[in-house]
Amino acid sequence: MTDLSTLPWGLWIRQVGSVMRLEVRKSFLARRALWIYLLAGLPLLLTIGHSLIEASRTRPGCSIPEDSMVYAGIFQFFYLRLGIYFGCVGIFTNLFRSEMLEKTMHYYLLTPVRREVLLVGKYLAGLIVAATLFALSVALAFLTISAHFGQEYRDFILTGPGGWQLGWYVTVAVLASVGYGAVFLVCGLLYRNPMIPAAVIMVWEGINGFLPAILQKFSITFYLKSLSPVEVPVKGPLALIVVNVEPTPAWIAIPGLLLVSLAILVIAARRARRLEISYTE
Amino acid sequence: MAVYKKTYRSYEGRMTPEWSRFFVLTRYAWEDLRRRRFFTIFFLGTMTWPIICALGIYIRHNLSALELMGIRAASMVKIDSSFFLAFLGVQCMFAFFLNSFVGPGLVSPDLANNALPLYLSRPFSRTEYVLGRMSMLLILLSLMTWIPGEFLFGLQSYLEGWDWFKANVGLAWGLFAGSGVWIVFLALLSLSVSAWVKWKPVAGGLLFGLFFVAAGFGQAINAVLRTKWGNLINISNLVGSIWVSLFNKPLESGSGAVFFRIARGEEIPVWMCWVSLGLICLFCLWLLGRKIRGVEVSR
Amino acid sequence: MNADLIVFDNVSRFYGDVLGVNNVNLSVPPGITSLVGPNGAGKTTLMNLMTGLIRPTRGNISVLGVRPNQPDELFRLVGYCTQFDTFPKGMTGFDFVKSFLLIHGFDDLDAERRAWESIDRVNMRDAANRRLAAYSKGMRQRMKLAQALSHSPRVLVLDEPLNGLDPMARAETIALFEALGAQGVHVIVSSHILHEVDRISDQVILLSQGYVVAEGAIESVRGEVKDHPIQIVLRCDNPRAVAARLFEDDNIVEVGIHKDRQGLLIRTLDVDAMYLLLNRIILEVGIEVESVAPADEDVNSVYQYLIGAEGATV
Numbered sequence: 001m002t003d004l005s006t007l008p009w010g011l012w013i014r015q016v017g018s019v020m021r022l023e024v025r026k027s028f029l030a031r032r033a034l035w036i037y038l039l040a041g042l043p044l045l046l047t048i049g050h051s052l053i054e055a056s057r058t059r060p061g062c063s064i065p066e067d068s069m070v071y072a073g074i075f076q077f078f079y080l081r082l083g084i085y086f087g088c089v090g091i092f093t094n095l096f097r098s099e100m101l102e103k104t105m106h107y108y109l110l111t112p113v114r115r116e117v118l119l120v121g122k123y124l125a126g127l128i129v130a131a132t133l134f135a136l137s138v139a140l141a142f143l144t145i146s147a148h149f150g151q152e153y154r155d156f157i158l159t160g161p162g163g164w165q166l167g168w169y170v171t172v173a174v175l176a177s178v179g180y181g182a183v184f185l186v187c188g189l190l191y192r193n194p195m196i197p198a199a200v201i202m203v204w205e206g207i208n209g210f211l212p213a214i215l216q217k218f219s220i221t222f223y224l225k226s227l228s229p230v231e232v233p234v235k236g237p238l239a240l241i242v243v244n245v246e247p248t249p250a251w252i253a254i255p256g257l258l259l260v261s262l263a264i265l266v267i268a269a270r271r272a273r274r275l276e277i278s279y280t281e
Numbered sequence: 282m283a284v285y286k287k288t289y290r291s292y293e294g295r296m297t298p299e300w301s302r303f304f305v306l307t308r309y310a311w312e313d314l315r316r317r318r319f320f321t322i323f324f325l326g327t328m329t330w331p332i333i334c335a336l337g338i339y340i341r342h343n344l345s346a347l348e349l350m351g352i353r354a355a356s357m358v359k360i361d362s363s364f365f366l367a368f369l370g371v372q373c374m375f376a377f378f379l380n381s382f383v384g385p386g387l388v389s390p391d392l393a394n395n396a397l398p399l400y401l402s403r404p405f406s407r408t409e410y411v412l413g414r415m416s417m418l419l420i421l422l423s424l425m426t427w428i429p430g431e432f433l434f435g436l437q438s439y440l441e442g443w444d445w446f447k448a449n450v451g452l453a454w455g456l457f458a459g460s461g462v463w464i465v466f467l468a469l470l471s472l473s474v475s476a477w478v479k480w481k482p483v484a485g486g487l488l489f490g491l492f493f494v495a496a497g498f499g500q501a502i503n504a505v506l507r508t509k510w511g512n513l514i515n516i517s518n519l520v521g522s523i524w525v526s527l528f529n530k531p532l533e534s535g536s537g538a539v540f541f542r543i544a545r546g547e548e549i550p551v552w553m554c555w556v557s558l559g560l561i562c563l564f565c566l567w568l569l570g571r572k573i574r575g576v577e578v579s580r
Numbered sequence: 581m582n583a584d585l586i587v588f589d590n591v592s593r594f595y596g597d598v599l600g601v602n603n604v605n606l607s608v609p610p611g612i613t614s615l616v617g618p619n620g621a622g623k624t625t626l627m628n629l630m631t632g633l634i635r636p637t638r639g640n641i642s643v644l645g646v647r648p649n650q651p652d653e654l655f656r657l658v659g660y661c662t663q664f665d666t667f668p669k670g671m672t673g674f675d676f677v678k679s680f681l682l683i684h685g686f687d688d689l690d691a692e693r694r695a696w697e698s699i700d701r702v703n704m705r706d707a708a709n710r711r712l713a714a715y716s717k718g719m720r721q722r723m724k725l726a727q728a729l730s731h732s733p734r735v736l737v738l739d740e741p742l743n744g745l746d747p748m749a750r751a752e753t754i755a756l757f758e759a760l761g762a763q764g765v766h767v768i769v770s771s772h773i774l775h776e777v778d779r780i781s782d783q784v785i786l787l788s789q790g791y792v793v794a795e796g797a798i799e800s801v802r803g804e805v806k807d808h809p810i811q812i813v814l815r816c817d818n819p820r821a822v823a824a825r826l827f828e829d830d831n832i833v834e835v836g837i838h839k840d841r842q843g844l845l846i847r848t849l850d851v852d853a854m855y856l857l858l859n860r861i862i863l864e865v866g867i868e869v870e871s872v873a874p875a876d877e878d879v880n881s882v883y884q885y886l887i888g889a890e891g892a893t894v
Binding site: 053070077078145198202 | 381498505
């Protein structure tokens with residue numbers, strides 16, 4: 001068993017940092033990353049617009065609890081299933097796949113960096129971008145959706161349930177980035193066309209509520225639904241999409257999700273070790 | 282240098298008609314597609330629903346078959362506008378999936394591999410290039426949508442009689458026009474996304490994303506702003522409304538096509554749906570105009 | 581494993597049913613080694629194998645004692661300038677070189693210093709702060725070379741490094757390779773420009789259809805090609821007399837008099853016996869010899885003999 005203290009941790013940390021810097025600069029601080037910012041920013045524009053419209057009315061057309069329900073719906077249906085999902089598809093599948101398509105992967109493979117370290121660096125770069133963008137969007141959208149109520153809403157957040165709701169929404173957004181990030185990173189490594197497994201996963205996540213209990217557990221959304229602070233008031237079959245009949249407690253869901261993500265990353269690392277340059281369609 | 286013997290002669294023989302040259306692209310795209318097993322299996326799979334519908338129509342008119350199965354004719358699905366709308370909805374959804382698989386591979390490889398100068402340095406215009414690529418999708422998606430639909434209409438007319446045909450000829454038009462709207466829209470969208478993104482897998486993902494994210498964001502607009510105008514960016518809603526009007530049905534909930542239903546109370550005027558779709562198509566044409574060029578300037 | 585050699589031990593690589601290279605056994609010493617062969621011969625495959633970008637189907641490879649599946653050790657020793665003319669988007673030349681030095685593990689200052697040093701070596705300082713996308717082909721090629729050199733590797737693998745370079749840049753680049761080879765660096769070059777390969781190479785490896793056809797110094801390779809008589813050019817004052825005497829020897833296959841009547845092209849099966857005979861003739865006949873030189877002891881000739889004009893192994 002290798003003595004962990006003899007491993008070059010300092011070098012690996014520096015290399016992870018360098019890979020992250022390069023990745024963030026190349027892929028995310030560039031014009032072609034605009035779509036991610038748009039995807040994250042759309043709900044925020046909406047809530048700001050709503051707040052401005054309500055502020056201009058003489059009588060409010062809604063209440064804080066109503067807005068809270070609406071936000072819960074947006075979070076479940078837009079953020080979790082669309083925004084963060086497609087955002088992570090785009091960010092994480094491209095970490096390796098785009099390098100292969102652009103024929104630039106070899107530059108990384110020709111450096112004295114372990115493939116696992118390269119993988120960690122790229123994953124962390126994607127995670128930082130996804131988690132920051134979507135957590136920020138979630139938080140700002142939450143803070144602005146009822147901003148027109150002024151002090152009442154501030155009290156709702158600071159002394160009422162709003163504060164812990166906000167905390168959980170941000171936590172779920174970050175966990176979604178962690179989980180989906182790992183899944184789509186490995187899709188980008190394993191498949192020439194990672195959009196096909198992404199489509200399959202989307203369908204799987206969509207029908208999760210209708211599956212038997214044992215199969216439901218093979219899903220990122222299953223654990224995230226359990227952690228959402230506010231239940232969406234829907235009736236009929238749609239309720240199965242957003243509500244867990246047997247929710248998993250947070251102390252199981254969070255470590256469980258993190259462990260599953262770690263296991264997926266280990267699979268990805270093993271695949272990365274055997275990566276060969278094959279720049280064909 | 283003196284040239285003593287001019288032996289070179291350019292070709293002066295027969296040429297193919299200019300108007301049909303863009304079909305060369307279609308032909309090669311078809312050859313490329315035919316080799317892919319997934320496409321063949323999926324395409325054949327999409328014929329399942331028309332076959333089931335045809336069987337349904339046949340059985341409804343076959344008294345002995347009905348007696349054998351112990352079914353009363355009145356309890357079987359009625360062959361009317363709802364039937365054909367449902368057929369259209371299912372087939373057009375399949376068409377969307379097939380388009381997401383086929384469409385991105387039409388333009389993006391040419392851009393990624395710098396092949397456009399090769400095409401455009403011939404007597405071949407950008408319009409012909411787009412037409413050539415688009416016809417692949419138009420033909421393929423037609424084979425899945427209005428062509429089997431018209432066959433079903435023909436079968437029903439044959440079995441039901443001339444009077445039924447005269448009374449329901451509008452359904453044939455609805456099938457053709459409704460499919461046409463969807464096919465042209467999908468073709469333009471996928472070609473423009475393919476031209477803009479350059480990578481086939483990403484273009485496919487973007488098509489999916491555009492469809493679902495736009496729908497989701499439209500719903501979000503409706504929920505947050507307590508309005509119905511978010512449906513203006515919900516593509517399935519727009520197309521569903523147009524279909525309902527083409528089939529001369531009122532825009533009420535439950536009368537729309539499968540996957541393209543309009544929620545009760547959220548109907549928007551049909552002319553606005555046309556305008557919205559038209560604007561998206563114009564935007565796609567603009568994108569194509571920007572990207573389909575012989576040279577690319579790198580900054 | 582020899583720590584001074586690049587060793588291929590019975591290496592094969594197949595791409596499905598298509599042969600990349602087969603049964604390659606090589607030991608590459610320090611100096612400039614050229615890989616020569618027609619398109620599809622396996623030159624790039626060999627380079628990708630020794631740098632770990634692809635794995636062999638069979639056999640073992642070691643580069644100065646390090647296996648290619650240990651990239652963290654291998655790429656401290658190896659720099660590879662590939663044939664791919666693609667770069668990460670949005671970067672300047674300097675950023676490109678420096679970023680990958682940072683990934684090597686060099687600190688910021690060291691990476692910057694090394695980046696500028698290698699950029700200066702390829703004369704690209706003026707353009708280093710412009711975007712790579714705006715470079716000409718030759719400039720991109722030089723920047724790739726700078727990136728491969730930047731960490732001072734002991735093995736430099738160069739896949740068609742002279743592509744796109746103007747004559748001046750080519751001459752400078754060749755001078756750089758020669759300087760590196762003289763310092764004991766393993767420089768592995770693949771090129772189609774045979775006269776330049778001739779000039780700079782210490783040894784050549786000829787490949788055809790995935791097989792190593794010949795390897796070694798060009799003179800010894802030529803000597804091994806017994807099927808084709810050696811050609812010698814002799815310049816003297818009385819070529820007819822020499823020719824008449826040469827025909828007496830069974831080893832002489834052909835003698836042709838140059839049109840200026842001052843030279844002979846001799847084709848012989850035994851070059852040592854021919855030189856002995858020539859010495860006797862010079863002394864007996866009393867001829868003034870201007871020069872004696874081999875006419876086909878170069879890569880181009882060996883290529884034609886062993887691989888042929890159409891690229892098939894002869």
